[in-house]
Amino acid sequence: MRIEPRDRDGVVILDLRGKLMGGPDAEVFKNTINKLLEKGDKRVVVNLHNIDWINSTGVGILISAYTTMRRSGGDLKLLHVSDKIRSILYVTKLNLIFKCFDNEDEAVTSFTDG
C-alpha cells in the first residue's frame, strides 16, 4: 500500500493506493499518523478511492488511526468509500464511528462546519 499525503486548506488528505490488509501496512500507516501529529496536523481525510480492497485487519488500521487522532484532539474522516468497504462498515456498525464523504470539498469543509 502507498500513502501519498497532500494538504488542502489545512486538512491533510492521505491518498491511499493498493490494498489495506494488515501486515507491514499497519506500521507504515501508524508512522504516518504519528508524523502528522508531531507536525501539529490533526485534521485528516483518508482517501480510499484507489484502495482495491480492505479486510477487517485493514479496518483495524483505520480504527487505530482514528482513535490516535481523536485522543490528540483531532479527527479522521473517510473519502470515496467503495461499496465493499461500506458494507464492512455497515455490518460492523463502524459506519456510526467513521464519517464518510463522497466529495472531497465536503470532506475538507466538514472540519470547519462544526
Next chain:
Amino acid sequence: MAGRIVIEFPSEYRFLNIVDLVCGEIVENLCAGQKASNEIAISVIEAVTNAIDHGNRSCPDENVRIVFTCKDDRFCVEIEDCGKGFDYECFLKNIPDPSDIKHLRGRGIFIMKNMMDSLDFEMVPGRGMKVKLEKLLKPKESDDGRKD
C-alpha cells in the same frame, strides 16, 4: 453453472490478490447480484486472512487451500489451513462487539457470520482447520429490488 475450482498457495499476504481475482471471476459468473457478490468476496478474504495469520502463523512453508464449489442454488467455499485449530464454539459464543473501537482485531468471524448464509468450522485430522462458507443463490435482483 456447477463446478469446482481448487487453488493452493503459500501463507503470504501477496497471494490474497490472486484469491480476490479468482473469487471475483467465479462470482461474476454466478450472476448473484452485486450485494451478494461483494459479501462472498469479503468473506473469502476474511477467511483466507485468518488461515494465513492464525492457522498457518504466516509461515510461507505452510499452504492455504481453497475449494470453490458452485451448485445450482448455492455457492460454497472451503478454506483449509495447516494449523491446530481453535475453540471456535467458544469464540462464536463470545464474539466481541465489532463496533467497539477498543478492539483493533477480531471482526473477521463476525463479518463472515453476517455476510454468508452459513459458517462452519471443522478440524480435519492430519491436516488442519477447515472453514466452510456457504451463500444461497437467489434469483438476481436489479439494483432497485425488482427481480429479473
